[in-house]
Amino acid sequence: MKGLTTLIAALALSHRPTLTLADTDTDALYAKAIKLMSESPLIDTHVDLPQIIRGLDRNPLSVLPNLATSLPGHVDIPKMRTGHLGGAFFTVWAPCADFVGADYGPNFLGMTEGLRDSLEVLDIIKRMIEQHPEHLQYAHASKDIKSAFHAGKIASLIGMEGTHFLGNSLSTVRLFAEMGVKYLTLTHTCHTSFAASNGGGGPMEASNHGPGLTEFGKELVRELNRLGVMVDLSHTSDQTMRDAIQLSKAPVVWTHAGARALQDHPRNVPDDILSLIGDGEGKNPGIILSVFYPVFIGPTPETANVSRVADHIEHIASIVGRNHVGIASDFDGMYAGVIGLEDASKYPNLIVELLSRGWNDTELYGVMGENLMRVMEQVDVVKEQLKAEIPSTAIWEKRPDLPANWGGPEQAYLPYEVRDLVNKRPKHDEL
Template sequence: MHLAPLLVIQLLTSFGGCSGSSSFLDQAIELMEESPLLDTHIDLPQIIRSLNRRPLDAIPQLNSSFPGHVDIPRMRQGRLGGAFWTVWAPCYDVTGEDPGSDFNTPTNHLRDSMEMLDIIQNMIARHPEHLQYARSSTEVWSAFKAGKIASLIGMEGTHLLGNSLGALRLFAQLGVRYLTLTHTCHSAFASSAGPGGPIDPVHEGNALTQLGKELVRELNRVGILVDLSHTSDATMRQAIALSEAPVVWTHAGARALWDHPRNVPDDILRLIGDGPGKKDGVIQSIFFPPFIGPNPGANVSRVADHIEHIAGIVGKNRVGIASDFDGMYISVDGLEDASKYPNIVAELLSRGWTSEEMRGVMGGNLMRIMDEVDAVSERLRDQLPSSAIWEKRKDLPSIKWGGGGIQTYWPRDVKDAVEKMTVRHDEL
């Protein structure tokens, strides 16, 4: 049974619970003040970029009323403990840029992703009394204990990487903590589930490319979480099998409850867990109504249904919370903006989830996975970086970089070596 949202809130605030006469909502707030709730997907940086010719000029406004779902006052009201701010730029169909069938035509995505990362870094720097950078679970707790919102960085879509593992490694150095293997478009690395409707496959098996397989290994090596949100089912299966580290879905739902290609099917959920043939991981449940369904009618109770369904397969220690705030055009009733996080915690408490289980859902489960990913990275630290390149690139070796004629930038022996590499045809 799915109760109307207002009735849900009334019930949560009137029934007593394990804390004597306090309401489930009171219990939720108490828990959130003791243990951080981490939201793994907030698109606030794209709102800043979308509304402002000079995006950095808008950052001071975050400490007052700001368009969209998220600003600092509402995060504080919602007792948000930590957020993954998203480095993202829309796929080719939105930007009007065509990378071509071989993904080699240059686009502005790498530039845009660097500017989005710059926005995030400046958000944190300009609001030090509220936001504190974090990458590890230890740093999340440090920020939380200091009364700050732990600020982590996620990256959504490999179309942002310019087909380059070198770019990935630099993003790792700049603090990116997870990478979503696709957004709504295919990339040189992996196959996507698309925007919601059918999408024609372009890679063998509609899964990872050879470069994508190297990418997963490199993510393990540098300690970036492998995020399977948005990917095709085949990409999910391959990445789970290939990754030495646990995997994540940073914002997804259960396909058994709502048949949407962005949601995770039960047969793939069964690959997550302990035991032979399984991989550890965590599935962070999204608030976006098209993935929750039906709409109208998507409410906080329905989000909890997805969490409980997923937990019924993978365990309560492998689920979490992901809003997708500022990245969606409609919101769930009862979870309309960043002030409403306590409602989902209260809803699960009202269903019998214990305080300890809720500490896991709010962030403990995710931080355990982060620690395991860090442990794998530490084990692989002596491995050399992958030298793989996109097989369809035509710019390497860079035989045109030396200029030409007598105005060459190469030493003579390098010029001679390049000339020997150049195919020559005998005159007829």
């Protein structure tokens, strides 16, 4: 059976005793996993396929027809079909300044092409779905995921990874929400005007604007609640996580993270923060979706495997409950997946591993996607509750470009009364 040899090799590398051919009928477990995946969608909340498409050709849209046959990397339609993927969040992302040798400056005012690039990536996602309607179907809410799944399509959703390319503006956030973005990661590997990041794993200088959410970032979280966009805490500093959990009226999410207790990496979630999530009194009813990135899984990148991913899921579930965990590969955003989950064809291997550990059908439906869909529905309930609120008027306080000075030479393009007001306005050179 496809993937079986790889699966057994991966399980043999695990740090703990687990499934072997001598222990049970692995073929039967694999068949059971496929059956479960045919009954309820497995949803991956972090797939970086769009950035691969953008990097393969000077004209990225010319790559889209190849998605139906084969693409280099971890994800294409045949791989997703082989892996019985029910839905995926395709990510909008552009690099932080340090990726491209730039500098945002101490107040994040450095001009970059990030906003342009993120719009182009969003266009790739939309055209990708549009050009492969026999396989992909756009989804935004849980009901859309179910509709696509029952139609035999891969539900295709849009996530946005980072706030560094938003131009220090809540206006861009509102427009991205209107264009279909369903989650926003509050930082990537760099600090922003909204929040502090945990970086990429190495030493990182502290943000000039505090260790967690800025006041502007708090406005962002409130606005995301109002818009029905999920607040994603992957990549954020521990204090940003705490601040957002305390502030958000809706469930928060980690769209691709692991457990720091199992692998001490800043991208993973520590137990004290996990303890803030769950069904108990005063807890945020969010979800942590477990990543396949070897560096975050451990114990070393060379030995990270499918069993170890299941360890992370089980550790997180031991604190937050099994109805607050899910799956997030980070495919096409890393050099390799863990052993046994090398690409999008291998999702069943993880379900086999959880079956071998005694997870029942209801729990597996949950970890595959039903937990996530419940969270999405709760986020939409909060949006409905906040529908009477007006958009936030907040502006990043360090911006020097507002009020706008667009009156032309000697303000000649302005009505006289406006010109008088502009000429009397104090200058803010200190910014």
